[in-house]
Amino acid sequence: MPLTTQEKRAQLEQVPLFRDCSSEVLDRLAAATAETAFAADALIVQQGQVGNGLYIIVSGGARIVAGSDELTRFGPGDFFGELSVIDQQPRTASAFAMGDTVCLALASWDLLAMLEREPVLAQNMLKELASRLRAADTQLRH
Amino acid sequence: MSTQHSTETSPFPAGEYGVVVVGSGPGGLQVSYYLSRLGIDHAVISADPAPGGMFRRFPFFQRLLSWTKPHAGQAHDTREYERYDFNSLVAAEPGNRAVMPGLMDGTSEFPSRAEMEAGMIEFVRRTGLVVRYDTPWQGTSRDGDLYVLHTPAGDYRTRVPVFTVGAAQPRLPDDIPGIEHAAHYADTREPSSYAGKRLFIMGKANSGFELASGLLQWASPIILASPRPAQLSVNLHSLGGVRARYVQPWEDAELGGGVFILDAATERLERHASGIAVHMRRSDDAEPFVAEVDEVIAATGFTAPLLDLPELGLSTFGRSGLPSMTSSYESVSMPAVYFAGTITQGVSGLKKYGIPANSGAVHGHRYNSRLTVDEIAGRFFDIERPRPAVAADEVVERLLTSASAAPELWHQKSYLAHALSRDPDGTIRDEGIVSLAEYVDAAGPDGAAITIETDDRGSIHPAVYVRRRGRVDTDAVLDESPLTDYRTPEHRAQLQALVVDVLG
């Protein structure tokens, strides 16, 4: 059964990326996101394709794979796909559903508009990316 | 080489000297004192007719911001008293210490400008320092290893010039049309001459607020403007920012009393029959804004008067054109050219949490110069710093006593430190007061250095830097102490644990 706008909003409030965002922004996000479901192992985004948006996992999970290397795994509350939105470059990796997975998809232009409107959102995203960067750099050294 | 006899009134004839100090403000006098005590042959030349440097003119509104407490629970002739006296030059002889409390008239813990000037004159008299006055440095050349300083009295030749020329040369912005209608802070007149005038002050740092405070009962309205918001020094936990004595205009603005504080960039000034139109652009919304006033004062800063040194290769940086220097205040681009006094603020040190050191002020740079003179002494005159041996069981007490009372650490927090090190043969040596940045970044023997630091919450505590295998890997802090006495069993235990493997 598809999620109502209220239910989408409730999901989004749990997502760390949107912590401390204003009520107005959360409402817009709820209206702008589209719920999409994926069967186990289904392809969510394809490496090399032009990116069209960001995905927030509601249930299930995603395996992020570049070439034949698995980079990481994400679960409920995590987001992925942001790099190609921010930088407007082709997808740098593919994402496959781990088990039955439901995501909220946010189109690029909507995300960019939100980032401009809500500095707190931009800062949350910056912190999350910083954290991932530190993890990636640390991994490279070991 | 000159063969003139020197006289009482005109010492240091032109010629060659081991070191030449340029300037007779607090920076130059303090350097000359340290050089004299090490027996290093040097000349001191000054453009002024008498000692005092900037204190012969500034501050305008007559009292300094730095205090000297006559009653501080320490005898005046001790080193420990220096923590409470921001204004005297320092000396090793009890009789030469704490000149200022003896001169101040007791009506305030802040000396007047005249008292500060008198303090410099008295320090010269007591210590027997010699200065050749009315001898301005006017240009520079090089002759092999030697620097040649040109003056009306002839050329002064030296391997080691020490420039203590201050940073009191007015700097006006060069990109504002009509700036010629503005007076610089340095040319501020007698306060009563601003009576009834509409006043615009460019700049919201301390000097802008100092002007606003001093002219508060005379000028109205008073508009202060600069691109970014003002900050109070109590919020910055440092002497940067607007000092407590100059907050009155801020309160006035908050209460709508006729002072206006704006975040705006000045774009141009236009003179009309009815006054000066100040065209600004607000920082928050980029909207243009005009104010009409009678007078404009630019409190936009100062530069160091370095004359032709930049053309000769002196690397400088920033708006103030300060020289780029090492931790002992040598130019990074001109070997053996040193600086002392307020110019030493160009070496920022660790600046943890963005908190600066006090090198721009007398109570900071009077200690910085010791590093300079020690380096000059070792490099050019074969005079090594004493490194007395310390017994292993004295290590912790010595470091904690320093943390509790050493004036160098309290005036230059997180900038100067007290270091002990271990020689290859196991002897522990007292390195004395060192540059903290140099200690943590340069290679050296194993050991530890202690300093005092403030964090971003304003909490003050000792910090310990341990050097092992030539590297300082982390900073460790000891507990706070409400009355800043760190000679407690807890502190001893903490410090012991940190240093036992290198200095145990």
Place this chain on the structure above:
Amino acid sequence: MNEAQILDALAGLTLFSDLDRPQLQAVAHTLSEESFPAGQRILRQGFAGSGFFVILEGEVAVRVDGEDVATLGKGDFFGEISLLLGESPVADVVASGSVHALQLAGPDLREFLLAYPVVMYRMLQAVSRRLDRANRRS
């Protein structure tokens, strides 16, 4: 450098390329000008109280456990990752020669970015790219 030169230097940096002139002036007055001699560390691995830096002149080496892993130069910035995460730096950044830089106090970065969302966005782009490169290398 005089005021105009500093503004021009800032305007030329990608990080500040979306700021208008009054904003650029405010930024120029917010950051402090620092000089570092060769060999001095600007960021110190493991130390508290670090800041955010933008290089105006000179080069720095990024060094982890004694090994140089990168070089940064004019226009590059560093220090933000540690500040965003509230941790101390994981690498030393050492002045290779004499370096002139602009510094923002660590505690001020968060407010600075919120005050200048366009700068935050540029930083987001830069960090994204670095993350992308790091992912590709693994």
